[in-house]
Amino acid sequence: MHARSRRSFFSRLAHLASAALGGLVLLSAAAPALAQGYPTRPITLIVPWGAGGGTDATARIIASLLEKDLGQPVTVVNRTGGSGVVGHAAIASAAPDGYTIGLATVEIGMMHWQGLTELTGASYTPIGLVNADPAGIQVRADAPYKSLAELLAAIKANPGKHKASGTGQGGIWHLAIAGLLRDQKIDPAAVPWVPSNGAAPGLQDMVAGGVDIAPVSLPEARSLIDAGKVKSLAIMADKPAGLYPNVPTLKAAIGSDWTMAAWRGIVAPKGIPNDARDKLAAAVKKVAASKEYTEFMASRGFGVTYAGPEDFGKFMAKSDAELGATMKAVGIAK
Structure with missing residues (x-):
């Protein structure tokens, strides 16, 4: 092989090697994009x-x-x-x-x-x-109870007199008040539960006088609270609600750690x-x-x-x- 041919051959070889190396660099750079990991589909x-x-x-x-x-x-x-x-x-x-x-x-x-x-x-x-x-304890705005402690005292004094509603039998709000009563060493049966198809009809029944307590969430009671027809005595949470920061927690109201x-x-x-x-x-x-x-x-x-x-x-x-x-x-x- 002549010197010029050898130089040409090695030049082409070097060019091919360089191209191959460049391709590997491009592939390695593309690898993360090709293997993005989860998620790759809907x-x-x-x-x-x-x-x-x-x-x-x-x-x-x-x-x-x-x-x-x-x-x-x-x-x-x-x-x-x-x-x-x-x-x-x-x-x-x-x-x-x-x-x-x-x-x-x-x-x-x-x-x-x-x-x-x-x-x-x-x-x-x-x-x-x-x-x-969280559940709250809502009563009519004109109810005589100024605090949850007063309401619980009335329940203890007159078992069966105060009815509650806001969900079906065994629903979350039924369990909320039953758990609170149990926590306070009061028989849950002391507040008979009136089943309803949700918080709204339960609250309306309370405003109309059919029941006395609606242990539903503050957001659900919001429109009636703002309208001055309902008041909230406490919230079953670790901290006050942003919606109504003046409504006390159970801890603040009666010293209870119960939440729901x-x-x-x-x-x-x-x-x-x-x-x-x-x-x-x-x-x-x-x-x-x-x-x-x-x-x-x-x-x-x-x-x-x-x-x-x-x-x-x-x-x-x-x-x-x-x-x-x-x-x-x-x-x-x-």
């Missing part, structure tokens, strides 16, 4: 309750905000039936890959005590608590990959702190309460134990 968010309700509305604002953060569509699917059992079961039994999540509600700590399912909060991977609306709230939180099936759990948890935390979410919840009168995966898991376990003890006390646990 996510389904299951809601155990019907379209148009408060839980559905909460799920839809969360889904829209998760989409922005995760870069994938998040589709809300309503799976109703069985008093919440169908939807909660659909979340628990979905493939544990992070592509099906759900908005669990307080009922997950109630249904198994009633023998409706074996599912509990421990059946899921907790992602984040996003809402809690309707709540909602994002969960996933057991055993999802750690990277998916962590990515979802970080995204849900951002949602709960976002202006869009807090303003939306405020417009609905819902409280924003956030807890991360570990604390949410503990919260569900505590809620379950308290609900179970109360349901046994009022005779509705199987």
